[in-house]
Amino acid sequence: GSGDGEDKVYNIATDTTFAPFEFQNAEGDYVGIDIELLAAIAEDQGFEYELNPLGFSAAVAALESNQTDAVIAGMSITDERKEKYDFSEPYYDSGVVMAISASNTEVTSYEDLEGKTVAVKVGTEGATFAESIKDQYGFELTYFEESPLMYEDVKTGNTAACFEDYPVMGYGISQGNGLKMVTDMEKGSSYGFAVMKGENTELLEMFDAGLANIRANGKYQEIIDKYIAAE
Ligand code: GLN
Known part of the structure; x- marks a missing residue:
């Protein structure tokens, strides 16, 4: 690529087993709502990333020690956490x-x-x-x-x-x-995608822009419906 940002591969941490948001299928591949939302948003926004399934507390610890760029792990947007992290728009109520x-x-x-x-x-x-x-x-x-x-x-x-x-x-x-x-x-609180406060701002902005786009074009609902039966 020509610009600085184009070759960046973000490292994004997630939980190990938190179905239906992230879990391994029979082939050992990570699937679930968070995994598919992230893939759809990255495709929409044209960014690359590597998924890093660490477990929930380990993912948050990796974020704090700068070993990962962001966390998507059914992570609740709480007031206490908002003091340390910046969250995307909420994407699922819990x-x-x-x-x-x-x-x-x-x-x-x-x-x-x-x-x-x-x-x-x-x-x-x-x-x-x-x-x-x-x-x-x-x-x-x-x-x-x-x-x-x-x-x-x-x-x-x-x-x-x-x-x-x-x-x-x-x-x-x-x-x-x-x-x-x-x-x-x-x-409880809704789930959001988290970065450290003031860091990876461009990634957070792309997440929000991509989330809005996939909500508008039906992809968001398609992913939810695949994992959670309509009431
Ligand atoms: N939503 C809960 C929290 O953010 C649990 C997340 C999880 O276990 N992956 O604390």
């Missing part, structure tokens, strides 16, 4: 929900968690929510790096419940992860 084993008939509310241990994923909005209510309801927390490990721990009865994003838990239950939801969703 919220936090409690899930328990499908065979559990004892837990129907947060009150039933008293004296029990609850699973959360390091650095997530679900963990922050659980931390905010654990003293009130008298439960302990145990931390996992990956969502599937957390679900497995709840399914086997090691932990009484977990807190996870509603769209992710809803998808997981529909795929037979052995869990169920018995409480309403807590209000």
Whole structure:
């Protein structure tokens, strides 16, 4: 290319397993809403990137230590995070929900968690929510790096419940992860694409411009519908 920017290959970090936003298919390729949105936006805007699936807390740590340019990982746009990162326009609405084993008939509310241990994923909005209510309801927390490990721990009865994003838990239950939801969703934040504050501004602008274009031309909805059945 002729210009400076043209040869740039952005490094974009993501979670390892956070279906339906990012996960590996039977061939081991990364697929999901985040993966396809990013591909469609990059194509629309003509930028190149390398996908870097690290896990959620590792992706955020890589961003902070300048080892990646951006994060797309079903990452919630929270006020606290906005102090450190710049986010794109929101691209998907989320919220936090409690899930328990499908065979559990004892837990129907947060009150039933008293004296029990609850699973959360390091650095997530679900963990922050659980931390905010654990003293009130008298439960302990145990931390996992990956969502599937957390679900497995709840399914086997090691932990009484977990807190996870509603769209992710809803998808997981529909795929037979052995869990169920018995409480309403807590209000949560929408997902956004993140860069460090004041850095990679051109990438963030391209993401927003591409997102607007794929919303307008139907590609955005096509990607969502491929992974999430219309209600
Ligand atoms: N949406 C949640 C958050 O941003 C969880 C993200 C994830 O686990 N990939 O904290």
